[in-house]
Amino acid sequence: MNSSIIEPLRSAGRLHRVFIDGEWVVPQSQVRASVIDPSTEEPIADIALGDAQDVDAAVAAARRAFTAWSASAAESRAVLLDRVHTLILERAELFAQAISLEMGAAIGFARSTQVPVAAEHIRVARDNARSYAFVTHRGDMAIVREAIGVCGLITPWNWPLYQITAKVGPALAAGCTVVLKPSEQSPLSALLFAELMQDAGTPSGVFNLVGGNGPEVGAALSAHPDVDMISITGSTRAGVLVAQAAAPTVKRVAQELGGKSPNLILPDADLARAVPAGVAAAFRNVGQSCSAPTRMIVPRARLQEVERIARDAASSFVVGDPRLQQTTHGPVANRAQFDRVQEMIGVGIAEGAQLVCGGLGRPEGLSRGFYCRATIFTAVHSRMQIAQEEIFGPVLAIIPYDNVDEAVEIANDTVYGLGAHVQGQDLVAARAVAARIRSGQVHINYPAWNPHAPFGGYKRSGNGREYGIEGLEEYLETKAILGFQDASAARSG
Numbered sequence: 001m002n003s004s005i006i007e008p009l010r011s012a013g014r015l016h017r018v019f020i021d022g023e024w025v026v027p028q029s030q031v032r033a034s035v036i037d038p039s040t041e042e043p044i045a046d047i048a049l050g051d052a053q054d055v056d057a058a059v060a061a062a063r064r065a066f067t068a069w070s071a072s073a074a075e076s077r078a079v080l081l082d083r084v085h086t087l088i089l090e091r092a093e094l095f096a097q098a099i100s101l102e103m104g105a106a107i108g109f110a111r112s113t114q115v116p117v118a119a120e121h122i123r124v125a126r127d128n129a130r131s132y133a134f135v136t137h138r139g140d141m142a143i144v145r146e147a148i149g150v151c152g153l154i155t156p157w158n159w160p161l162y163q164i165t166a167k168v169g170p171a172l173a174a175g176c177t178v179v180l181k182p183s184e185q186s187p188l189s190a191l192l193f194a195e196l197m198q199d200a201g202t203p204s205g206v207f208n209l210v211g212g213n214g215p216e217v218g219a220a221l222s223a224h225p226d227v228d229m230i231s232i233t234g235s236t237r238a239g240v241l242v243a244q245a246a247a248p249t250v251k252r253v254a255q256e257l258g259g260k261s262p263n264l265i266l267p268d269a270d271l272a273r274a275v276p277a278g279v280a281a282a283f284r285n286v287g288q289s290c291s292a293p294t295r296m297i298v299p300r301a302r303l304q305e306v307e308r309i310a311r312d313a314a315s316s317f318v319v320g321d322p323r324l325q326q327t328t329h330g331p332v333a334n335r336a337q338f339d340r341v342q343e344m345i346g347v348g349i350a351e352g353a354q355l356v357c358g359g360l361g362r363p364e365g366l367s368r369g370f371y372c373r374a375t376i377f378t379a380v381h382s383r384m385q386i387a388q389e390e391i392f393g394p395v396l397a398i399i400p401y402d403n404v405d406e407a408v409e410i411a412n413d414t415v416y417g418l419g420a421h422v423q424g425q426d427l428v429a430a431r432a433v434a435a436r437i438r439s440g441q442v443h444i445n446y447p448a449w450n451p452h453a454p455f456g457g458y459k460r461s462g463n464g465r466e467y468g469i470e471g472l473e474e475y476l477e478t479k480a481i482l483g484f485q486d487a488s489a490a491r492s493g
């Protein structure tokens, strides 16, 4: 599988290029980095890292392209997004293999979920470009929503294509031009995406890609005086650094950052349904999702029942080689994540939480690769480190409560506020609890993923919203034209 992904990229020279102004160009810096296969810990390719000079060139190209792109008809932007959407679906297998290789997603999961949900962001952006009222009228005013400008997009490795499309789709639909800096840990799917943007006929300079490290390329993009907006998905640490670097130029900053999402199981919940689905959600993508519901908050009177069901649910996981179709959970994405997960499992044990399953070390039979054991702790107290810190791996904390007020208090007892779940048969009671939770999304009884639902954080989980109409609006400025008078003269788009 390696060669079928790497060789075409290598022979086309993509691994050692950045994509600027519609061309694959050699970056200024000679610095290279290894891409590591997390299932073997072996290097599989080396990639060129861009630097601040490449950022300057990419931003200049995006600025030149902005005038025409932002003035283009929304329908022509929708037509481009439609081609991008079609090409993602046509190349789905290539993307699935690249994602599996670079960050260890099980191939079945990459095919069934990582790639299709990524394509959805482009489809929604296409539809929004067509239907959004870019110009509205209030009395004699015209209210114009227009593209904010050149956008720097900084993305992580956990859902590599999805995080890219969640930003590129709405930015282009809005009429912005972009410089993408994908994670240096997951460059392959990003290079394939840039190739796809070129093949889709994206006008030169509208989409640019500069690969490289956060402190070099990400920081240069964040501080750049000719970038109007930065959108970052990643750790709260990186999000704060981006906001600090961006502050002197007063650019807009959208941050989609960490999480420690609660899954509040109400006393009337059907445990046979609520608990396995909660375990599956917490361990989806091997726990490497910012909105993963990693704190299961359960009635103390039903704790033992919950523990038994949760253990059974986790025992059905097949942890192993991500290339195999039967594998449900591959390794975590990199050495830093592996070390972090091991450290936090050790912390949980030291804090006195009890293991329901899993624990330190690799699963039996796996001696190399960044594989972790699916680990569930019970008797966790909300103030424990494992209940407070984002672990970003296959670790779930079960926290008991004695009454619903206490359960809500525990759910909100976090610096984060990204996702949340509530389970219960009495929908009125579940809605009342959802209303009391301080987070950007609350899911009642596991509804299907919805690309139209605005997604983003309260508190230290970030600022701004992605997905759906709100995701498009992040990339728009608001201009009020007073004395406009004649509404019939307005053109939309």
Ligand SMILES: NC(=O)C1=CN([C@@H]2O[C@H](COP(=O)(O)OP(=O)(O)OC[C@H]3O[C@@H](n4cnc5c(N)ncnc54)[C@H](O)[C@@H]3O)[C@@H](O)[C@H]2O)C=CC1
Pocket (backbone or CB within 6 Å): 154, 155, 156, 157, 158, 181, 182, 183, 184, 185, 212, 213, 214, 215, 217, 218, 219, 222, 232, 233, 234, 235, 236, 237, 238, 239, 241, 242, 256, 257, 258, 259, 289, 290, 337, 340, 390, 391, 392
């Ligand atoms: N919210 C989310 O979806 C994600 C959260 N994380 C969290 O972050 C932890 C560490 O993972 P990392 O790979 O180190 O994430 P990170 O936050 O360092 O990386 C995310 C993106 O930010 C960039 N970046 C890093 N430092 C930057 C800086 N100073 N200026 C501009 N851009 C910068 C990176 O190059 C990457 O493109 C994880 O354990 C997890 O807790 C990681 C990935 C995704």
Ligand SMILES: O=Cc1ccc(S(=O)(=O)O)cc1
Pocket (backbone or CB within 6 Å): 117, 158, 159, 162, 288, 289, 290, 291, 292, 449
């Ligand atoms: O289902 C797709 C999905 C949902 C959330 C996230 S994350 O929380 O941004 O990691 C990723 C993918």
